[in-house]
Amino acid sequence: MEDQLVDFIRSRKQRTTGQEIDWQAKRDLWVRSVQELYALVEDMLRDSTASKDVTIRKFDTQIVEDFVGAYSIPVLEMTVGGERVEFRPKGVAVIGASGRVDIRGERDTVTLLRDQQDAKSGWTVVLQRVPSLRTAPLDRESLKYALERVMLPLP
Amino acid sequence: MTLPFEAHDDPDIGSVWTWFEYQISLIGESRGSVLRGIGSGSNGSEQALRAHEAQFIGFTRREVEEFFDAQRGRLELLTMFEILATTEAVLRIEVRTRVAARRKDPLSRRFRSLYKSRGDRIRLDEDILAAMKEEGVSPRAIAAFRGALRLRHWLAHGRHWHPRLGRGYAPSDVFDISRALIDSIPPS
Numbered sequence A: 001m002e003d004q005l006v007d008f009i010r011s012r013k014q015r016t017t018g019q020e021i022d023w024q025a026k027r028d029l030w031v032r033s034v035q036e037l038y039a040l041v042e043d044m045l046r047d048s049t050a051s052k053d054v055t056i057r058k059f060d061t062q063i064v065e066d067f068v069g070a071y072s073i074p075v076l077e078m079t080v081g082g083e084r085v086e087f088r089p090k091g092v093a094v095i096g097a098s099g100r101v102d103i104r105g106e107r108d109t110v111t112l113l114r115d116q117q118d119a120k121s122g123w124t125v126v127l128q129r130v131p132s133l134r135t136a137p138l139d140r141e142s143l144k145y146a147l148e149r150v151m152l153p154l155p
Numbered sequence B: 001m002t003l004p005f006e007a008h009d010d011p012d013i014g015s016v017w018t019w020f021e022y023q024i025s026l027i028g029e030s031r032g033s034v035l036r037g038i039g040s041g042s043n044g045s046e047q048a049l050r051a052h053e054a055q056f057i058g059f060t061r062r063e064v065e066e067f068f069d070a071q072r073g074r075l076e077l078l079t080m081f082e083i084l085a086t087t088e089a090v091l092r093i094e095v096r097t098r099v100a101a102r103r104k105d106p107l108s109r110r111f112r113s114l115y116k117s118r119g120d121r122i123r124l125d126e127d128i129l130a131a132m133k134e135e136g137v138s139p140r141a142i143a144a145f146r147g148a149l150r151l152r153h154w155l156a157h158g159r160h161w162h163p164r165l166g167r168g169y170a171p172s173d174v175f176d177i178s179r180a181l182i183d184s185i186p187p188s
Helices: A004-017 A023-044 A046-050 A140-150 B013-039 B051-056 B061-101 B106-121 B124-134 B139-156 B171-183
Strands: A055-065 A069-080 A083-091 A100-104 A109-114 A123-128 A134-137
Touching: A023 A046, A023 A069, A023 A083, A023 A109, A023 A140, A055 A083, A100 A140, A109 A140, A123 A140, A134 A140, B013 B051, B013 B061, B013 B171, B051 B061, B061 B106, B061 B124, B061 B139, B061 B171, B106 B124, B124 B139, B139 B171
Parallel strands: none
Antiparallel strands: A055 A069, A069 A083, A083 A100, A100 A109, A109 A123, A123 A134
């Protein structure tokens, strides 16, 4: 008699064989795309950095993700006055996007999504999730909106 | 869609349970559907998600799991409330039926007496359950249901305080407690 457990496991494996994913390659691409994102953000902030209104530093953090495992990826930290905002990568294995970076301030967090699976692709800012999803491409205007959302209001 | 806000003459905790199991299976299917979007590695797109799943865009596996755990938790609380409310309806209809039928068994007599003194203001715990207990319905079944009424009270008032329930409850516990009470009502 055939072992039904073995058959079951085999059929499950066969169903997924054609879909095996090179998570290591995805991870490497993801890390590069985050570096590209930071270059883009630094470029948008170039004038403010030159005038010393904002200071930027980068440091590495460890992320552990399902499928991908543990890896190191940079965090971008910007300081405006006494207030810090971090661009903190959340992961590549996320729903409906090719990666996510959270912009975390002292008031709130705004999500940035990587659009396509190449390092040069664009990024999208999640403006609102409920009652319906609203997004905008990352540009100077949406970056200003994101920073307004995450930073403490002026007294 | 306009809901029919009318009397429900045949309340049944079994139908509540069927509804609960169906909702649980829908949550499970939806959870699986969303999580497959991560495991496939396709990363899809905003358009590939079904409309009601757009809110998950950018979610990690853990965030998706937390979301669906919360959905299930809320469904379980609502189900326990629905079972207890339906059981109250079963008991009140039992009182009304026995009063109207003018039956001679002790419990029917007690209910008629209650109806004469309190009319439509008969209370669930102090009147109906007390009468059932005095007429020999299992004290254990009544005590268990009275305990669960504290849960119902907490749920009905928006859970804004820490309840002292004396035990934990799952929907199956509340169903069993309610079923035991309903089944212990003596025939008229």
